[in-house]
Amino acid sequence: GNSVTQMEGPVTLSEEAFLTINCTYTATGYPSLFWYVQYPGEGLQLLLKATKADDKGSNKGFEATYRKETTSFHLEKGSVQVSDSAVYFCALSQTPGNTGKLIFGQGTTLQVKP
Amino acid sequence: DGGITQSPKYLFRKEGQNVTLSCEQNLNHDAMYWYRQDPGQGLRLIYYSQIVNDFQKGDIAEGYSVSREKKESFPLTVTSAQKNPTAFYLCASSLRGVGYEQYFGPGTRLTVT
Numbered sequence: 001g002n003s004v005t006q007m008e009g010p011v012t013l014s015e016e017a018f019l020t021i022n023c024t025y026t027a028t029g030y031p032s033l034f035w036y037v038q039y040p041g042e043g044l045q046l047l048l049k050a051t052k053a054d055d056k057g058s059n060k061g062f063e064a065t066y067r068k069e070t071t072s073f074h075l076e077k078g079s080v081q082v083s084d085s086a087v088y089f090c091a092l093s094q095t096p097g098n099t100g101k102l103i104f105g106q107g108t109t110l111q112v113k114p
Numbered sequence: 115d116g117g118i119t120q121s122p123k124y125l126f127r128k129e130g131q132n133v134t135l136s137c138e139q140n141l142n143h144d145a146m147y148w149y150r151q152d153p154g155q156g157l158r159l160i161y162y163s164q165i166v167n168d169f170q171k172g173d174i175a176e177g178y179s180v181s182r183e184k185k186e187s188f189p190l191t192v193t194s195a196q197k198n199p200t201a202f203y204l205c206a207s208s209l210r211g212v213g214y215e216q217y218f219g220p221g222t223r224l225t226v227t
Contacts, residue, residue: 042220099164
């Protein structure tokens with residue numbers, strides 16, 4: 001079945017450091033891929049998405065490229081800020097079928113220190 | 115402003131009581147979802163609905179019930195049969211079909227003692 005694997009956290013970085021959070025997936029067909037962010041005590045917010053191979057999603061300085069050959073969708077940011085501290089979830093759309101369901105990874109906690 | 119509202123933010127109940135969590139959206143989305151999140155864990159799907167008057171069980175439906183009488187509303191009832199109901203509950207909605215992103219509400223933290 002479909003699944004998403006994220007790197008274990010917490011990831012601790014100093015402000016202005018480069019961020020990579022790894023995400024790999026297993027899926028049949030051609031899923032869409034998503035990154036969500038969750039701040040403490042809040043719901044999830046969509047950060048970026050990609051719908052087909054080689055697409056690059058980007059938002060607020062974050063980027064991720066849909067790599068079909070390596071089944072990956074790693075999240076990157078060139079210079080993190082303290083305000084980026086949150087939990088990040090990688091997700092893919094359930095395929096095959098037409099349910100609209102998303103499969104989520106376990107989440108990776110990012111802590112950015114001043 | 116379009117969005118999803120969940121109420122209340124915090125909810126406290128005694129063991130043995132049923133409790134209903136509210137979820138309303140004004141995004142005109144056909145599909146709605148309920149997830150459960152435990153500390154340090156990912157999201158687990160409880161129920162989902164792709165259209166009014168129809169819904170399907172997710173991965174952990176036991177001890178929960180839902181209804182979908184209106185497009186904009188998808189309430190979740192946590193019954194006394196749910197063995198470990200204390201958790202953070204998230205509601206989401208999306209366009210109907212494959213590949214669409216889901217939009218989440220702010221969540222309800224339920225504590226049962």
